[in-house]
Amino acid sequence: MSVNRRQFLKRAGALTALGLGGSFVLTGIRGKIADAASQTPSYQKQKQGLVAKHWAMVVDMSKFKTEEDIERVIQSCDTIHNIPDFGNKKDEIKWIWKDDFEHTFTESKNEYLTENFKELPFMIMCNHCENPPCVKACPTGATFKRADDGIVMMDYHRCIGCRFCMGACPFGARSFNYRDPKPHIKTINPDFPTRTIGVVEKCTFCVERLEKGLKPACVEASKGGLIFGDLDDTNSEVRKIISSKFTIRRKSELGTQPSVYYLVGGEESV
Amino acid sequence: MFEKALTGSKRYWAWIFFLLAVIALGVMAYLRQFNEGLGLTGMSRDVSWGLYIAQFTFLVGVAASAVMLVTPYYLHDFKRFGKLVILGEFLAIAAVIMCILFIFVDVGQPMRILNVLLYPQLHSVMFYDMCVLAGYLVINLVVGWTTLGAEKKGTPPPKWVKPIIYLSIPWAFSIHTVTAFLYAGLPGRFFWMTAIMAARFLASAFAAGPALLILLALLVRKLSKFDPDPGIGAIQSLVKIIRYAMIANVFFYICEVFTAFYSNSPDEMAPFKYVFFGLDGHTSLVPFMWTAAVLAIVGIALLIFPTRENKVLLPIALLSIFLANWIDKGIVLIIAGFVPNSFERVTEYFPSGNEISIVVGIYAIGALIITVLYKIAISVREQNQI
Numbered sequence: 001m002s003v004n005r006r007q008f009l010k011r012a013g014a015l016t017a018l019g020l021g022g023s024f025v026l027t028g029i030r031g032k033i034a035d036a037a038s039q040t041p042s043y044q045k046q047k048q049g050l051v052a053k054h055w056a057m058v059v060d061m062s063k064f065k066t067e068e069d070i071e072r073v074i075q076s077c078d079t080i081h082n083i084p085d086f087g088n089k090k091d092e093i094k095w096i097w098k099d100d101f102e103h104t105f106t107e108s109k110n111e112y113l114t115e116n117f118k119e120l121p122f123m124i125m126c127n128h129c130e131n132p133p134c135v136k137a138c139p140t141g142a143t144f145k146r147a148d149d150g151i152v153m154m155d156y157h158r159c160i161g162c163r164f165c166m167g168a169c170p171f172g173a174r175s176f177n178y179r180d181p182k183p184h185i186k187t188i189n190p191d192f193p194t195r196t197i198g199v200v201e202k203c204t205f206c207v208e209r210l211e212k213g214l215k216p217a218c219v220e221a222s223k224g225g226l227i228f229g230d231l232d233d234t235n236s237e238v239r240k241i242i243s244s245k246f247t248i249r250r251k252s253e254l255g256t257q258p259s260v261y262y263l264v265g266g267e268e269s270v
Numbered sequence: 271m272f273e274k275a276l277t278g279s280k281r282y283w284a285w286i287f288f289l290l291a292v293i294a295l296g297v298m299a300y301l302r303q304f305n306e307g308l309g310l311t312g313m314s315r316d317v318s319w320g321l322y323i324a325q326f327t328f329l330v331g332v333a334a335s336a337v338m339l340v341t342p343y344y345l346h347d348f349k350r351f352g353k354l355v356i357l358g359e360f361l362a363i364a365a366v367i368m369c370i371l372f373i374f375v376d377v378g379q380p381m382r383i384l385n386v387l388l389y390p391q392l393h394s395v396m397f398y399d400m401c402v403l404a405g406y407l408v409i410n411l412v413v414g415w416t417t418l419g420a421e422k423k424g425t426p427p428p429k430w431v432k433p434i435i436y437l438s439i440p441w442a443f444s445i446h447t448v449t450a451f452l453y454a455g456l457p458g459r460f461f462w463m464t465a466i467m468a469a470r471f472l473a474s475a476f477a478a479g480p481a482l483l484i485l486l487a488l489l490v491r492k493l494s495k496f497d498p499d500p501g502i503g504a505i506q507s508l509v510k511i512i513r514y515a516m517i518a519n520v521f522f523y524i525c526e527v528f529t530a531f532y533s534n535s536p537d538e539m540a541p542f543k544y545v546f547f548g549l550d551g552h553t554s555l556v557p558f559m560w561t562a563a564v565l566a567i568v569g570i571a572l573l574i575f576p577t578r579e580n581k582v583l584l585p586i587a588l589l590s591i592f593l594a595n596w597i598d599k600g601i602v603l604i605i606a607g608f609v610p611n612s613f614e615r616v617t618e619y620f621p622s623g624n625e626i627s628i629v630v631g632i633y634a635i636g637a638l639i640i641t642v643l644y645k646i647a648i649s650v651r652e653q654n655q656i
Binding site: 089090091092093099103104106133135136137138139140141142158159160161162163164166167168169170171172175176177178179180196197198199200251254255256 | 306307308309311313314315316318319373376377378379380382383385386388389391393394395396397400452453456457458459607608611612613614615617
């Protein structure tokens, strides 16, 4: 089929008209929706729920006596946050987990420690650093520090999965969805989003629970082993412990200022 | 000019179709990865970057190395590089495109990759890396195409292209510096967090890139009527640059080893122990690292002595230097940055077959781009020679 110049111009003109008309129709509809939205009250930050200037956590190791104490805490997080279990270390996703003293505080170990001490289990999660290297690294702002309470958050819809944050985090706190997590979640909690393939995730100090006035799930399950509160509030329990007892933080020499403190001596100290 | 790539000998077309077949296999492997996720690769929670990012890092260097021809030729009026310079620019184009593809196949959500530009984060080195890489691609496309077009017409290149050529010189340094900053600014990754990283990157790039370029030029000389160095000493001049760049590279590496081991800092020493001797019984990178070390020494030795003028030994020397740098940067550097992990445990990384198919596919795309661009350049030159 041959098209001469006149025919071509005619057809092109008709198509353009159609396209422009179509876009007018669409913007018209969208405009109306926008109008409707603007009539409803604008978004306001919820006043209810727990608020703080700087959320922090104290891990009181004296309260974690048995394997059950630890497993209960981990399970509480895994079940409500739809953490998948792939059954292999490579694709593993974890928000809170345990490791032994020797590997958690690599700079503090010494060869004379008894095996018992070396193997003492410690709870590990995202440190919600004051200077988070992951946030600095993220090229899209998908991971960011909330200005009002210091929680380091993830936007699973903006993350491109470049894993620069995983390279940047000196604590190994971040996990990547190497595979589709959904088939590997034992029972899905419909109140919390499941993640998609190809995005990074980590502990968020249970922001969804804080909004409802609840403490993080792990804190609730720990029966006093994990103490959570506002570090900027001089009367808070965390502040009192951190300022008057001997606590340590992971890799504090790197200057990231972790917000998770470990009370090692427990009640016996100071 | 592009029409010149569409006519060629049987051998030319056979090579093109061979590359297309390899690319097709790579595309198929990528589709699998696109559907099933990066779990198909050897990467893990502990070693979260692998071959893809390593190739990206290495190829940024190859791209930047065009500056080793552009600077002498355009800035110092070093005429000997007159026939080589276009090959350097076209190699840079292919290398940058491969870099972009390696980033693309590495991200978990490729359809969102433009979020980097939609939500630019001025504190993220990756944002700057994307900007300088895209800019470098445009610069080399414009410069390469315009200068070759002018040559075809037998006229000097237009005046407006000169400032762009000068701009390409600092720009080439910037792409590899920014790439080094991706790694050198991460607290807790002791293998990467070193002030000399950018300098090391540039030195290794200015050895590996021109080494590849000479090998390609020798191939061009063999396969076509166009000789990029008809007895004017262009190749031997470039050999000198490669030699000193490689010596600087090895020197910088020794500086790193000295600092780590004389200070006796466990964090600094651990990755070096891992790559040279193995750590906690994990030794997968040891054979690679020693091969690279031997190749580096052999390559430098062959280029120091008059052996550099020997027709057989020169390609061997260049190949040694290229491979030494490729192993160091394209395999070891990235993987060993994750070893030991932040818990001082060793997780090893082994690329999967699917992952390797994708890597080979992208290299085939690069080879295809080089073939087509070089074919155009050669055809123009052959025409002008008659």
